[in-house]
Amino acid sequence: MRVTTKGQVTIPLKIRKKLKIAPASEVAFIEGEDGRVYIEKVNGGSTGSRFAKLRGAATVKMTTEEIMALTRMDT
Numbered sequence: 001m002r003v004t005t006k007g008q009v010t011i012p013l014k015i016r017k018k019l020k021i022a023p024a025s026e027v028a029f030i031e032g033e034d035g036r037v038y039i040e041k042v043n044g045g046s047t048g049s050r051f052a053k054l055r056g057a058a059t060v061k062m063t064t065e066e067i068m069a070l071t072r073m074d075t
Helices: 013-019 062-072
Strands: 027-031 037-041
Touching: 013 037
Parallel strands: none
Antiparallel strands: 027 037
């Protein structure tokens, strides 16, 4: 396997399927006591964005002016 100038490698399809690694998945490289390096999928890493869990519809019934006043600390 060849490493690019950016330090990137392609994880073989067989390994991606076995570890269920999809695009935007997070992985960790762990050095074992035997000196070997292991790849491990990080749970919850395939959301695509660290802000994904915060997405949704606003439920506050405020006008834009009221929201802006709160953010500006206007009273």
